[in-house]
Amino acid sequence: MLRFTTSRAMGFAVALTLGAVATASAQQDTTRSAPRRSRSQLPIRKEQPATPSTETTPSSSSSSSTSSSTYTMPARDTVLVGRSDTTVVMCNCATTQSASTGEVLPLIPARIQRFFGNGLSLGLAAGSVHPVGDAMQSYNPGWGINVPLTWDPPHSPLGARLVAAYTEFNSASSVGVADATQWSLGGDLKFRVPFGRFLKATSGAYLVGGGAVHHFTNYNRSIFLTNNLYNTKYSSPALNAQVAAAAQSQSSSNTSLGTHAGLGLSLGVGPAELFGEARYTRVYTPGKAVNYIPIMAGVSFH
Missing domain, CATH: 2.40.160.20 (Porin)
Structure with a gap:
């Protein structure tokens, strides 16, 4: 009678142990099956310098924030012709003559358009x-x-x-x-x-x-x-x-x-x-x- 009881107790203990192991394995598999967040989708904040650039870079649709310093590019009919230590000077290309290095010419008013132009x-x-x-x-x-x-x-x-x-x-x-x-x-x-x-x-x-x-x-x-x-x-x-x-x-x-x-x-x-x-x-x-x-x-x- 004692041997039967002992055998029954040991079998019950083994069953409990196997059940606990199965439950832990299921929880681990569930954890592994959850999607991991890609690093490429994480928002990145990067301080952009205010230095102007003549090239434009298209903005990514996945970015959730813009740079803290925003610089507006010149209009299509203007270009940068010179700069000082602290100021960027822009001139109208249609009315600005070529300048030497370090020299910025003022804007020249457009002349009246004429049909002939030679008198x-x-x-x-x-x-x-x-x-x-x-x-x-x-x-x-x-x-x-x-x-x-x-x-x-x-x-x-x-x-x-x-x-x-x-x-x-x-x-x-x-x-x-x-x-x-x-x-x-x-x-x-x-x-x-x-x-x-x-x-x-x-x-x-x-x-x-x-x-x-x-x-x-x-x-x-x-x-x-x-x-x-x-x-x-x-x-x-x-x-x-x-x-x-x-x-x-x-x-x-x-x-x-x-x-x-x-x-x-x-x-x-x-x-x-x-x-x-x-x-x-x-x-x-x-x-x-x-x-x-x-x-x-x-x-x-x-």
Whole structure:
């Protein structure tokens, strides 16, 4: 009986020991199966120096903090051109000239952008045309259009220009005389006298003078008649009949030379220039000259 009891007790002790060992092994396996935190996922704080750098490094999405000192990179159109012991100086590349070592140039204001940039300008003007002298007896004020191509050297008051023009004189005669129309192409010398600056562009007064080629498109029905005093206060019925008969043999067009001189005023507005001018013009047509004054206002673009 004692041997049976002892055997039973020893078996119970062995069972308890095995159970404890199994429980400890299970707990150890559970501990080992838990995921370990990777060192790469740990937040790292590192003090960054405030020294500027011309290279940019993309930030990592896994970082949870930024550096304690933040430096904003320059804008895309600026670069670092120099620095002192404590200050970083930035200049606009588009307006900064090259500097020697240790020297920083100041910012230069951008110049006005111009279409040509070498003194050339193209314009358009319109206005009234006033006959003078004997032409006043035959024509009322008309109108005209000018297209000037001008060259004004930046460092000289002397310039030159070409002017293409269309001019129309309104007939003052009730019968027999048509409106006079002409095309002309002239060349001028120009003398400028600047007197100030308006919106960063040169303004001033100027003088012009030169010559031109004038082409009349209905010469025999207009200029030929009026040059021979047709239907004016100086004519008579007999003279009118004689002039009308002679006009039948005349060409419908005539080309004559002329001269002119005048003055103008210009007002610069950025790359453009507003101007107004008046010129005394004399065209040497057969018989006698035709005289008139065009008064024009317009704009030109440099």
